[in-house]
Amino acid sequence: MEKLKAWLKKNMVIVFLIGLCIGFGVTTDTFFTTKNVMNLTSQMAINALLATGLTYVIILGGIDISVGSVAALAGVFSAMVGLLFPEMSVFMSIIILVVSALIIGGVCGFFNGIMITKFKVVPMITTLATMTIARGATYIITGGTAVFGLPSQFSWLGAGRLLTTDSHPNGIIPIITLFTVIVVALMHVLLSQTVFGRHVYATGSNLQVAHLSGINTNRVIMKSHILCSIMAALGGVLVASKLQNGQPGACEGYEMYAIASTVLGGTSLSGGSGSVGRAMFGVAIIAVINNGMNLLSISSYWQKVVIGSIILLAVIFDMAQKKKA
Amino acid sequence: MKKFLSVLLSATMVLSLAACGGSKPAAEAEGEGGQDAAAEEKLTLGFIVGSREHVFYNLIEEGILNASEELGFRAIVLDGELDSNVTSDHINNLVAQGVDAIALSCNDPGGTTPAMEAADKEGIPVFTFDCTSEVTDVVKCFVGTDNVEGGRLGGQETIRLAEAGQTVGIINFDEPQSCIDRRAGWEEVVKASDKKLNMIDIGNYEGDAAKAEQLMSDALSANNNDIAVVFAVGDPAATGALAAIKAAGASTEIIGFDGNPEAKAAILDAENGKYWVSEISQNPVEIGKQISQNMMDYLKNGSVAQAEIMIAPYIITKENAAE
Structure with missing residues (x-):
């Protein structure tokens, strides 16, 4: 009994998620349909990628508010590259999307990392600047117009589905979900099972101590910011693929949902603790509330009011638990 | 590392210089030989568009620049960033520069009215386009789209496409007045139809195509794909709805609003044109032309023929999308 109580306290976020699902399952007759559950997982994908990257920099005690803009820049960039290959195959489209994300994410993350480690600009200001610059660049390269005219192969990764049946002629399992699950799982393992992951926690817990014990903290911070921006850029190219269209105004304000998900999942904004896996529960809660x-x-x-209140309640509850423990 | 940094920094500087250089000719379109005496006699008209981040305003700007060549005036076009504070500063700066007249898209009448009245007191006539202000009477002339009428056209198209008793939906944008008007016009016509259509509210897409995609896929789940027609109050909403409908394997038909290039391309596309079948288009280039014409008339004659000019929106389908 005591054990159960302790587990419940530690995993309140999971209990809350299950409660929400049951609540919406009872009040609607469509919530638990295969179609809606699959929609739900595909709707989570973008925020899941953003929150995954953010978990790394938040554990470091930093923040990255540029993820929404970096996502938009990567999205229109991949769409513009896609326009150069009107005859692309599905395989080619995946290469275009992933390479675009690596380029844009790599450049933006490197820029953030350099500003933070070499020029000692605080992460909030650095990424605020990147947010504005990336958004501006998005409008400059597109001229404010959507990038359209892409072949349907371009949308396989973002909008395609596997397992077609008679009742589901378009397929059941969203490819975007599978892709996201694989990427998030890899990122979870990287953080929880590797030396690099340990270094991230150590640097976030106490920068001085980590540095003195021989960790190259600047390199850890740099790598984490590059990973964070690449995750954001992957999210952005998936939006472009899903819409078969590069939207310069895409992903505006998504950073706030991603930060909220990470915090809901128990990652502390003061750094040192958190997990990619648990952030996914935060992502799921926000997606379920929106969908329901x-x-x-x-x-x-009202949705905005409800989501804001839940974030606040979750954090207050979490703090209270930690104090007791 | 240091070397790389300096390359990066100088690249940034070059890029930003190029960006400034690039925007200048668009912002100040002067006739050839802006230096000579003849050019100095030209009237200078100041324009503040709602936002350079919208194709719609960029097309208005195109209309203004075309008119400046035809009618022989110097145009200064500024970006109001859909922010009444920025717009007010622009108005004051234009007054300080001594322009002959100012026209602005008055997206937030409450916030820009003091600056407009101050300009009027300085003897500079003020005009509005796209959105106007009801709270002041200094506006000499307003040129805009009749958005309620556009919504009505959307309603007529909805009725044409749907069969009696079917479900039809609308994707809204609850903040801009123009979109509220479109919704009102659509609801008015669809409600009055004797086809007894079941109207549903799909939600507020907040200008975000991905959000529209989510709203549409949720609405399709909630209605078992049984939505015959969806009216989107803006093209990003239609883009999102298109992706959702295709993913859900539904056969919902889309009516978009704006008349952006991507809408025309989708209507003409063999695959996407099965869903996106109709578009209500505004005529932004005409708005830019008309406001310029009326400002020039006012400066010449001291009055305009009509204080309010509403440019009627029109319907685009497969037949006329290529034009």
Whole structure:
């Protein structure tokens, strides 16, 4: 009994998620349909990638608010590259999307890392600048217009589905979900099972001590920011693929949802603790609330109020638990 | 590392210089030989567009620049960033520069009215386009789209495409007045139809195509794909709806609004044109032309023929999308 209590306290976020699902399952007749559950997982994908990258920099005690803009820049970039290959195969489209994400994410992450480690600009200001610059660059390269006219192969990764049946002629399992699960799992293992992952926690817990014990903290910070931006850029190219269209205004404000998910998953904004896997529960909670309220046709204004309140409650609850422990 | 940094920094500087250089000719379109005496007699008109981040305003700017060549005036076009504070600063700066008249898209009438009234007091006539201000009477002339009428056209198209008793939906954007008007026009016509259509509200897409995709896929799940027609109050919403409909394997038809290039391309596309079948288009280039014409008329004659000019939106389908 005591054990159960302790588990419940530690995993309140999971209990809360299950409660939400049951609640929406009872109040709507569509929440638990295969189609809706699959939609839900595909709707989570973008935020899941953003939150995964953010977990790394938040554990370091930093922050990255540029993820939404970096995502948009990578999205329109991949769409523009895609326009150069009108005859692309599905395989080619995946290469275009992933390489675009690596280039844009790599450059933006490197820029953030350099500013933070060499020029000692605080992460909030660095990434605020990157957020503005990347968004501006997005409008400069597109001229403010959507990038359109891409072949349908381009949308395989973002909008395609596997397992076609008679009742589901378009397929059941979203490819975007599989892709995200694989990437997130790799990132989870990288953080929890490797030496690099240990260094991230050590640097986030106490920079001085980590440095004195021989960890190249600057390199850890640099690598984490590059990973974070690449995750954001992957999210952005998936949006472009899903919409078969590069939207310069895409992903505006997504950084806030991603930060909220990470915090909901128990990652501390003061650094040193957190996990990619647990951040996914935060991602799921936000997605379930959005999806459930859409199914119930609740106004978007109320959705904002509800999501904000839940984030606040979750953090207050989490803090109270930690104090007791 | 240091070497790389200096390369990076100088690249950034070159890029930003190039960016400034690139925007200048667009911002100040002067006739050839801006230096000579003849050019100095030209009237200078200041324009503040809602936001350079929207194709719609970029097309208005195109109309203004075309008119500046045709009618022989010097145009200064500024970006109001959809922010009444920025717009007000621009108005004050234009007054300080001594322009002959100012036209702005008055997206937030409450916030820009004081600056407009101050300009009027300085003797500089103020005009509005796209959005106007009801709270002041200094506006000499307003040129805009009749968005309620555009919504009505969307409603007519909805009725044309749907069969009696079917479900039809609308993707809204609850903040801009123009989109609120479109919704009102659509609801008015669809409600009055004797086809007894079941109207559903798909949600507020907040200008984000990905959000529209999510709203649409949730609405399709909630209705078992049984939505015959969706009216999107803006093209990003239609783009999102298209992706959702294709992913869900539904056969919902889309009516977009704006008349952006991607809408025309989708309507003409063999695959996407099965879903995105109709578009309500505004005529932004005409808005830019008309406002310039009226400013020049006012400066010449001291009055305009009509204080409010509403440019009617029109319907684009496969037949006329290529034009």
